[in-house]
Amino acid sequence: MSELNQILELVIEGLKMPVSYILNSEKRIFYVYLISSVALAYYVYRNSKKDYSFFKYLFDKRTWLSRSAWVDYGLVFFNGLVKVFLLAPYLIFGLYLSFWVNEFLIDLFSYPTFSLSKTQTLILFTIAITIIGDFATYLVHWTMHKVPVLWEFHKVHHSATTLNPITQYRIHPVELILNNIKGILVFGITTGVFDYLSNHQIEKILFLGANVFSFVFMFWGANLRHSSVKLKYFNFLEYIFISPFQHQIHHSNKPEHYDKNIGAKLAIWDWMFGTLVRSENVDKIEYGLGEVEDKKLGNLWQNLIQPFAGVFNIVKSKF
Numbered sequence: 001m002s003e004l005n006q007i008l009e010l011v012i013e014g015l016k017m018p019v020s021y022i023l024n025s026e027k028r029i030f031y032v033y034l035i036s037s038v039a040l041a042y043y044v045y046r047n048s049k050k051d052y053s054f055f056k057y058l059f060d061k062r063t064w065l066s067r068s069a070w071v072d073y074g075l076v077f078f079n080g081l082v083k084v085f086l087l088a089p090y091l092i093f094g095l096y097l098s099f100w101v102n103e104f105l106i107d108l109f110s111y112p113t114f115s116l117s118k119t120q121t122l123i124l125f126t127i128a129i130t131i132i133g134d135f136a137t138y139l140v141h142w143t144m145h146k147v148p149v150l151w152e153f154h155k156v157h158h159s160a161t162t163l164n165p166i167t168q169y170r171i172h173p174v175e176l177i178l179n180n181i182k183g184i185l186v187f188g189i190t191t192g193v194f195d196y197l198s199n200h201q202i203e204k205i206l207f208l209g210a211n212v213f214s215f216v217f218m219f220w221g222a223n224l225r226h227s228s229v230k231l232k233y234f235n236f237l238e239y240i241f242i243s244p245f246q247h248q249i250h251h252s253n254k255p256e257h258y259d260k261n262i263g264a265k266l267a268i269w270d271w272m273f274g275t276l277v278r279s280e281n282v283d284k285i286e287y288g289l290g291e292v293e294d295k296k297l298g299n300l301w302q303n304l305i306q307p308f309a310g311v312f313n314i315v316k317s318k319f
Contacts, residue, residue, distance in 0.1 A: 017080035074300035101192025152310035159297035167226035
């Protein structure tokens with residue numbers, strides 16, 4: 001009976017997790033980021049000179065109550081269960097990895113003859129984790145688009161035919177696991193290097209909250225990336241940072257846009273590797289994968305099961 005109670009407690013914890021995001025400053029839908037996104041949306045609304053209310057502009061029921069949106073809501077709760085049952089026990093691995101990296105560097109180079117100060121460590125670590133993490137995200141995202149087996153799972157995110165901030169969490173559990181593995185590796189390796197260079201001056205756990213760039217990214221309209229609010233940056237800035245509208249272009253149902261604007265925070269990777277599309281080159285956008293694919297991924301169950309069927313068909317075709 002006690003084991004059943006423990007399982008029930010984990011299920012409840014998993015279902016409560018998405019609700020807690022609104023009070024978690026590390027999550028995109030933290031209430032402060034939502035408020036700043038509303039303010040930026042109002043700026044876009046005023047400049048677009050719409051002939052209907054701002055409330056309707058922001059909370060169109062065709063977006064928030066669409067069939068696609070209900071899949072978003074279902075997946076965010078389902079993935080909450082995945083995080084509790086599968087991912088939570090392995091998050092500590094990032095701290096172990098940082099310890100192993102630090103020990104490896106000591107064995108390889110001996111103890112460093114200099115040490116970064118606490119201020120230097122926090123500043124350089126923040127810059128390094130941002131650039132390395134963003135590049136790793138670009139590579140994983142690019143791979144998701146280019147490797148057919150992985151694309152079957154990533155399709156789930158692109159099958160959204162309407163965008164709202166919860167669409168950020170519309171990912172297949174397999175992709176969720178891969179993204180977390182990437183995050184753990186980046187955090188563990190980078191933290192281990194800086195732990196070595198700073199002579200253990202800062203507890204590893206403090207590194208978890210060190211990234212001010214993430215705060216700026218979240219505060220400056222990250223929630224609008226998955227929305228109908230076409231917030232654009234100055235043309236020159238869109239070579240450096242991905243604007244919300246640039247990410248919306250990435251969700252376009254036009255095949256020529258599928259592999260564009262792959263970057264998360266920074267646009268420099270897209271610029272360097274020829275996958276950048278700036279806002280000035282695109283006008284209207286429709287979302288999804290096209291009518292045929294959208295029907296295959298029209299409800300929560302299809303989004304969970306269909307990718308495995310797609311992988312099976314790919315493997316079968318090879319033999």
